Amino acid sequence: MAEQLARKIEQIVRKVSGIAHGPVVLHEPFFNGNERQYVTDCIDTNWVSTVGKYVNLFEQQISRTTGVKHTIATINGTAALHICLQLAGVQPGDEVLMQALTFVASANAIAYCNATPHFIDVSPVSLGVCPERLREHLKAATSMQNGILLNKVTGRPIRALMVMHTFGHPSQLDELLSICNEYGLKMIEDAAEAIGSEYHGRHVGNHGLISALSFNGNKTITTGGGGAILTNDDHLAQQARHLTTTGKVTHIWEYHHDCIAYNYRLPNINAALGCAQLEQLGDVIMKKRVLASRYQHEFKQVADLSFFNEMPGVKSNYWLNAVILKTPDMETRNQLLNTLNADGIMVRPIWNLMNRLPMYAACPAADLSISHQLEQSVINIPSSPSF
């Protein structure tokens, strides 16, 4: 069965990508604009590092694109998430709610704060934290004491909810924000995969207190390595800028630093690449959405798989397209992954769930049955905008 299904997937990928023979990669960047010019300009003008016009320009352009007032460019999405958590007030010993179905960087960023991830199930509609399951879990597993939400089992404060927009598909932000308000939780958006994605007409990253983007090489647009912190809060933006630039107090020559801080600022040469990439974002998103709709059409004919579509009311960037086995089965999934990769069709499973990684296995977790099903059934298929 898996052999036949693999052949069907390969046939569709080759048809949709237009690559009849040879390897089809999962996601490749698309350098079709001013990348060479801007990057060379950095070298010609001697401004390659953490100060330079492209860093400022990149931040302005991200703010214009997302509608979020402040953008602070960082060396990567993990660094952005780390600062988001600190600025949301996450303290050592706290717990932070997050989905178990995500990339490891989200959990690591919590660990960097000496806090503990607390895993919640996802919705099969959004692949993001499930509002109903979150609410049920909070009702059963927490209590409010002196205005602080406590995990009844561990006794630790639960400070924040980190929401992830899986594969670029926006989470159910209104419902999640409402639960956060009800329980006194700060909401952080992990929008690492979601540049260009919208929730009810508004770019993601606007709903949380503070949000993170990523521009890693495999993302929709790239700076080589890079990320950004987004916030509409003036004070948090100022703090984010300070924390990402070694906490140096502005002075013409003095080296004074007033807090433990980080060397997280994006270099100018990476920002230059980002500026050129951002100019093409509209085009890239259009190409990716066309690709997704072609996949959607083709996979309608495959009985054993469903193509993952954006939910009503949102616009996804379709960063990575995904097909889902209608009958979750690890063996079939693995056979498909082995066969297709061997045939040069680069496909990948969803991440191993965070609660199955050794360093997070002992962390608190709600019922994760939907996540476990998805772990056994999701396969990402080639999604480059250049197809």
Added chain:
Amino acid sequence: MAEQLARKIEQIVRKVSGIAHGPVVLHEPFFNGNERQYVTDCIDTNWVSTVGKYVNLFEQQISRTTGVKHTIATINGTAALHICLQLAGVQPGDEVLMQALTFVASANAIAYCNATPHFIDVSPVSLGVCPERLREHLKAATSMQNGILLNKVTGRPIRALMVMHTFGHPSQLDELLSICNEYGLKMIEDAAEAIGSEYHGRHVGNHGLISALSFNGNKTITTGGGGAILTNDDHLAQQARHLTTTGKVTHIWEYHHDCIAYNYRLPNINAALGCAQLEQLGDVIMKKRVLASRYQHEFKQVADLSFFNEMPGVKSNYWLNAVILKTPDMETRNQLLNTLNADGIMVRPIWNLMNRLPMYAACPAADLSISHQLEQSVINIPSSPSF
């Protein structure tokens, strides 16, 4: 007096730099080789991120340059130091010996490990940790219990010594290593400023268990932002590579991670810049040493200042040239800094001592009288290789 001295310094800087009018910056990168070609090649081939030929090539070239067996390229020097400390076995609650006279990143890296800096004075000969003062302090302030060196006052284990090569001048490595061996301390070299510097004919970074380089924009050679971990130990090298690449277990498609780790790998586009820069390192070091010898000659005639020279037996890269007020005086120092910067001669003081920064003020510290004198007397003067 300061006014007259400032004019004398300006006169020498303008003579040596050949810049008769207008601003003279402190340190500018020198892009005179294949920078444009290599960086454009990354874009042309679609390899800009954490995988690509330039990252591997850069690592090989650094190993060839330094003679250290393994190089692991990182996003910056701070990240490299953080991993060095972890791999030296620094645990939460430990103390790490370091000089108070350094850039804040060194202390921050210790704080990231949830450990505490313990400050030691520097030698006026090397500007690095003073072996005599270190030995005296260890004798007086520590005791050995069950093979672990303890701070007698705080009761905390002292795990390692971080040695810094200030302005590219190698520390007294033999003496320091001998003390480390005697007291069971791991030695880490913070060689952030010292690419191209040698101690008794051997490149720095070879003497410690594990060492860190930096390629920030203000350094001798640059990758925009970047750094490297150096070690001659095969096992530590393997662990460093694992910890800097999110702890991902190698697999063709599976996303499994087996430890809390970091997104610290240098992007290919930054490594491309670094490869071109490394090709010119010999030339850059030669230019910088010629510049230093010209400064040295000129400052012989200035009675109130001494030019800081490398100590016998070492070869410094003279990253930042320094003059030292013979009579330490904060007021004179500040007047010089204000006057010269206002006149377009970019100069800077040494860093505010770590024990004077609010977040490290309560950390254990030995007598720091030499550091305090240097804080009041050191001024770095323009040092670009392009002069």
